Amino acid sequence: MTTADPRFPRDDGALFARLRQMWIRRDPMPHDLVDSVLVALATEGLVEEYALLTMLETDRLAGVRGGADASGQTRVFEFADGSVTVMLRVSALSERRRRVDGWVAPARPLSVVLRHGHDEWLASVSAEGRFEFNDVPAGSVRLLLRPDADGRIDDTARQGFTTPQFDL
Structure with missing residues (x-):
């Protein structure tokens, strides 16, 4: 044994x-x-929290020439995630319609998608970093920045950038 x-x-x-x-x-x-x-x-999720914290809203743009728009309401939003900053100027066209002028820094070849519910509007960022949406409905929206199809973009922005939901 x-x-x-x-x-x-x-x-x-x-x-x-x-x-x-x-x-x-x-x-x-x-x-x-x-x-x-x-x-x-x-x-974890600090980038999204930082984007929310840097969101800025004002009723007037300091140092802008000209009078107020038709409704007297202009708002500015700023979103940042460390690699890209997006600034939006939202003007009221009417009670239910808005114009959105945007700038991306640093300027890069991007497509910008404005999502409003199930609807989407598409714009391209110019060489100077500018984009616009001429006539969109007021309400809760989200902005998505995506690399252009040509792929000439650095890896920090390759995955894109999405803002939190905000109201136009």
């Missing part, structure tokens, strides 16, 4: 406990792993 080797327990729980102790001795967990994981979890 052979006796079981005490170094190799037959019980799974005891075997796993020995394996755990072996790996703790041979390859211990880095001392800052827990803190690093907590920081990574806390900063």
